[in-house]
Amino acid sequence: MVAAPKKKPEDLITKQIIIRxxxxxxxxxxxxCVKKEITINNFVRDLIKNAINRKSDYNE
Structure with missing residues (x-):
């Protein structure tokens, strides 16, 4: 397993998403989230990353 490269702060953006x-x-x-021992923010972030990765898989 290879470690993911560190992101530079200038490459990151902050967006606020409101979920009702x-x-x-x-x-x-x-x-x-308590069961998986993660925060709600990290859970949502992982959902978004997975969706982006799936979209790029379909485009190949």
């Missing part, structure tokens, strides 16, 4: 959830959905998401 019901109380029950938020509770389920929080439970899932």
């Amino acid at each position: 959830l019901t109380k029950s959905d938020h509770y389920e998401l929080k439970k899932l």
